[in-house]
Amino acid sequence: MAVADLPSAELAVLSRRRPRSAGPVLAGAFLALLAVAMIAPELLAPGSPDATSTADILRPPSADHLFGTDQNGRDIYRRIVYGARDSVFVGLAATALALVAGVLVGAFAALAGRAADSAAMRLVEVLLAVPGMVTALLVAAALGPGSGTVVLAIAVIGVPPYARIVRGQILRLRGSGFVEAAVAQGLGPVRVAWRHMIPNALPPVLLLGTIGTGAAIGASAALSFLGLGPRPPDPQWGAMLQQGQDYFAVAWWTATVPGVVLTLTVLSVTTVGQYLQRRFEGRVPG
Amino acid sequence: MSAVLTVRDLTVSFDSGRRRVDAVRGVSFALEAGRCLAIVGESGSGKSVTARALLGLAGDGSTVRASTMELDGTDLTRLRPRQWQRLRGRVIGLIPQAALVALDPLRTVGREVAEPLRLHRTVPASGVGDRVIGLLGAAGVPAPDVRVRQRPGELSGGLRQRVLIASAIACDPRVVIADEPTTALDVTVQAQILELLAGLRRTGTAMLLISHDLAVVARLADEVVVMRGGRVVERGPTRRVLGTPEHEYTRMLLDAVPGAGRPPPLPDAAARPVVLRAEGLVKTYRLPGRDGSLRAVDDVSLTLRAGETLGVVGESGSGKSTLARLVTAMTAPDAGRVELLGGRWHDLGERERRGRRREIQTVYQDPLSSFDPRHTVGRILRHALEAAGDRSRTVGDLLELVGLDPELSRRHPSRLSGGQQQRVAIARAVAVRPRVVVCDEPVSALDVSVAAQVLRLLTDLQREHGLAYLFISHHLGVIREMSHRVLVMKDGRVVESGATDEVLDAPRHPYTASLLASLPALPPREPSTGGVRSAQPLSTS
Numbered sequence: 001m002a003v004a005d006l007p008s009a010e011l012a013v014l015s016r017r018r019p020r021s022a023g024p025v026l027a028g029a030f031l032a033l034l035a036v037a038m039i040a041p042e043l044l045a046p047g048s049p050d051a052t053s054t055a056d057i058l059r060p061p062s063a064d065h066l067f068g069t070d071q072n073g074r075d076i077y078r079r080i081v082y083g084a085r086d087s088v089f090v091g092l093a094a095t096a097l098a099l100v101a102g103v104l105v106g107a108f109a110a111l112a113g114r115a116a117d118s119a120a121m122r123l124v125e126v127l128l129a130v131p132g133m134v135t136a137l138l139v140a141a142a143l144g145p146g147s148g149t150v151v152l153a154i155a156v157i158g159v160p161p162y163a164r165i166v167r168g169q170i171l172r173l174r175g176s177g178f179v180e181a182a183v184a185q186g187l188g189p190v191r192v193a194w195r196h197m198i199p200n201a202l203p204p205v206l207l208l209g210t211i212g213t214g215a216a217i218g219a220s221a222a223l224s225f226l227g228l229g230p231r232p233p234d235p236q237w238g239a240m241l242q243q244g245q246d247y248f249a250v251a252w253w254t255a256t257v258p259g260v261v262l263t264l265t266v267l268s269v270t271t272v273g274q275y276l277q278r279r280f281e282g283r284v285p286g
Numbered sequence: 287m288s289a290v291l292t293v294r295d296l297t298v299s300f301d302s303g304r305r306r307v308d309a310v311r312g313v314s315f316a317l318e319a320g321r322c323l324a325i326v327g328e329s330g331s332g333k334s335v336t337a338r339a340l341l342g343l344a345g346d347g348s349t350v351r352a353s354t355m356e357l358d359g360t361d362l363t364r365l366r367p368r369q370w371q372r373l374r375g376r377v378i379g380l381i382p383q384a385a386l387v388a389l390d391p392l393r394t395v396g397r398e399v400a401e402p403l404r405l406h407r408t409v410p411a412s413g414v415g416d417r418v419i420g421l422l423g424a425a426g427v428p429a430p431d432v433r434v435r436q437r438p439g440e441l442s443g444g445l446r447q448r449v450l451i452a453s454a455i456a457c458d459p460r461v462v463i464a465d466e467p468t469t470a471l472d473v474t475v476q477a478q479i480l481e482l483l484a485g486l487r488r489t490g491t492a493m494l495l496i497s498h499d500l501a502v503v504a505r506l507a508d509e510v511v512v513m514r515g516g517r518v519v520e521r522g523p524t525r526r527v528l529g530t531p532e533h534e535y536t537r538m539l540l541d542a543v544p545g546a547g548r549p550p551p552l553p554d555a556a557a558r559p560v561v562l563r564a565e566g567l568v569k570t571y572r573l574p575g576r577d578g579s580l581r582a583v584d585d586v587s588l589t590l591r592a593g594e595t596l597g598v599v600g601e602s603g604s605g606k607s608t609l610a611r612l613v614t615a616m617t618a619p620d621a622g623r624v625e626l627l628g629g630r631w632h633d634l635g636e637r638e639r640r641g642r643r644r645e646i647q648t649v650y651q652d653p654l655s656s657f658d659p660r661h662t663v664g665r666i667l668r669h670a671l672e673a674a675g676d677r678s679r680t681v682g683d684l685l686e687l688v689g690l691d692p693e694l695s696r697r698h699p700s701r702l703s704g705g706q707q708q709r710v711a712i713a714r715a716v717a718v719r720p721r722v723v724v725c726d727e728p729v730s731a732l733d734v735s736v737a738a739q740v741l742r743l744l745t746d747l748q749r750e751h752g753l754a755y756l757f758i759s760h761h762l763g764v765i766r767e768m769s770h771r772v773l774v775m776k777d778g779r780v781v782e783s784g785a786t787d788e789v790l791d792a793p794r795h796p797y798t799a800s801l802l803a804s805l806p807a808l809p810p811r812e813p814s815t816g817g818v819r820s821a822q823p824l825s826t827s
Contacts, residue, residue, distance in 0.1 A: 176655065177652065177655035177656035177657075178655065178656050178657050178658045178659075180616060180656070181648070181650075181657075181714070182669075183643070184616070184643055184646075184648055185643060185644060185647075185669075185673040185714075186641060186642075186718075187640075187673060188640060195658075195669070196658050199658075199660055200659065200660060
């Protein structure tokens with residue numbers, strides 16, 4: 001039935017009952033744009049992101065420079081587009097890595113017996129006890145600067161929450177009716193875990209992952225600022241944000257633009273993540 | 287006498303976006319002070335929605351219409367939310383269903399009961415404390431001055447229901463709506479609560495009873511309205527409606543009340559092989575936070591032969607479910623032994639036992655929680671067939687075996703009705719060709735007519751496949767209908783056992799006798815309208 005066919009009263013009811021929010025669509029569009037920027041930045045922003053121009057230092061946003069220019073006269077729009085790869089990809093890769101490792105550690109701790117549980121969980125607690133950034137710095141210092149280092153360092157500090165959630169979920173699921181039913185049919189522990197426990201333990205972890213991606217992008221920015229990420233002048237949002245702070249009083253756009261883009265990215269990842277979770281949840285609530 | 291509550295042509299519809307559902311279609315009734323009117327029906331009949339509409343709580347997206355809806359002189363059809371708030375709790379009270387979840391776990395009982403008093407200021411603030419203790423006492427809560435400081439977690443189900451009743455009557459409402467007030471309570475507790483509600487009526491309160499349980503209705507109501515699909519199909523004085531029902535749906539409801547049927551006879555029972563034997567089973571659980579421990583199962587022995595049904599009856603906490611977990615080797619006994627098909631069972635290593643687990647299966651009370659929420663019906667049954675290594679049957683065959691449309695295999699169990707879910711659970715259990723099936727309250731969550739069908743299915747499957755059932759239920763009617771022999775359990779012990787009819791017709795143990803005496807009974811049916819009902823019909827609580 002077309003919307004126009006409905007009397008206005010019913011239409012009001014419809015729109016109140018089923019809010020068709022534009023959020024996921026906008027977020028998805030933004031992420032698609034980011035994907036293009038990561039794969040083929042030249043399509044969105046022709047020219048080199050590192051080209052300086054002494055005549056155009058700290059220009060405000062204009063038709064020539066959409067987001068203005070920085071202290072070296074570089075076009076901020078171009079640097080944002082080219083910076084997407086390092087900034088976003090690093091966050092995604094680190095989160096994915098942390099998630100997989102966390103699920104494995106958590107499932108192992110919950111299922112492999114008491115000794116394995118203590119060992120795995122003490123390790124996780126040690127990681128939690130030391131501030132994440134310190135651990136990341138140690139890992140990064142040991143491995144030397146570069147994008148790979150940043151991914152690994154952030155993944156390591158991301159593992160504990162995932163591992164603990166998965167462990168808790170699996171312990172909870174172990175007492176559930178459907179796991180018992182599977183055991184009653186003669187299924188072995190590995191198949192029960194693989195078929196019933198891990199898939200059902202995942203939803204909260206995936207949700208946390210979408211939030212964690214944002215944090216990971218932020219952390220990668222911090223590591224880059226400390227010189228452990230890609231080497232300057234390669235563009236990176238975090239580094240841009242940090243540098244922009246120095247000029248914020250005279251040129252607000254230098255820090256604002258990377259900050260807003262970073263925020264939008266985190267927001268979009270979270271929104272799309274939540275949307276996907278609702279969409280693919282096995283049991284519909286209610 | 288004039289009515290305190292008059293409803294004429296009540297219609298409640300829900301807009302769920304794409305379609306409109308009429309949950310209640312043109313219901314009328316009147317209720318006088320001191321009288322009790324029961325609305326009876328199965329799930330989806332609209333009985334609860336009717337009750338909610340009278341409280342102005344029909345829910346989101348609902349439209350309530352009526353030509354008359356009048357409570358104690360107030361026109362309910364044009365009330366604003368604030369005016370509703372002034373009525374609720376003061377003029378019309380609700381005794382909600384599910385006493386176990388209807389109380390806030392963090393608030394003391396006293397605060398719960400005091401809330402309507404403070405809200406409506408029917409007594410001065412200084413008198414609230416005394417009034418609360420008085421109300422709890424009136425609701426039959428022992429030692430109310432102590433209980434008033436306790437939280438719901440410290441109370442039994444029966445006491446919680448009494449607290450809810452005290453809260454509902456705190457402001458002396460003209461009308462009390464009791465929505466399945468005894469569902470989920472043990473029969474002996476149910477009998478006490480029904481007594482309390484009957485006393486409440488004598489004080490002049492009008493009661494609207496919502497129930498699926500005809501025996502409870504027979505105990506309390508003066509008049510009955512039978513609803514189906516949102517419409518009233520029959521109404522009249524309780525005795526007449528339940529004694530000489532005119533509508534076929536009412537007759538069907540009465541016929542479905544379990545207790546009249548008997549299991550098919552078991553020829554040469556003694557010659558049949560013993561498939562399950564338990565001797566001297568003991569299981570003790572440590573109580574959390576205290577030094578004490580609980581003997582959930584205490585020296586229980588049983589034998590079960592092929593094709594036989596052994597009933598286990600008892601109230602909550604009697605150890606029935608722990609017994610089920612012991613014989614299925616989901617938990618290890620502290621003492622005693624279990625043999626399955628004449629071989630070792632409880633003391634096998636898990637690796638060895640895994641290969642034999644298929645021989646004993648369980649059908650649970652809540653089938654939904656026994657299904658992986660991410661799996662479809664087809665996937666659940668396919669896994670069962672894989673577990674049995676059975677290539678001769680398909681998912682469709684299994685669904686047909688339990689009387690379901692093979693089309694359902696693509697659905698998630700959460701999208702099925704309760705009866706369909708239980709059929710899927712039964713299909714999964716028989717898919718692995720077990721010899722013993724433990725049925726743990728398999729029909730307790732189902733409507734009577736659906737329960738009757740599921741019981742029939744279990745009986746058919748038993749005959750065709752020679753299954754042995756260990757049939758656990760709190761419901762004596764269901765036990766009578768299904769079991770050849772019965773064990774009566776109390777506090778972990780078997781207090782009485784024997785052939786079902788002997789135990790239930792001539793109980794030797796006082797506990798069995800008190801269980802039987804606690805059951806509300808239906809009035810006798812006229813022989814011309816239904817079959818001869820030899821047994822005392824029982825409630826499904």
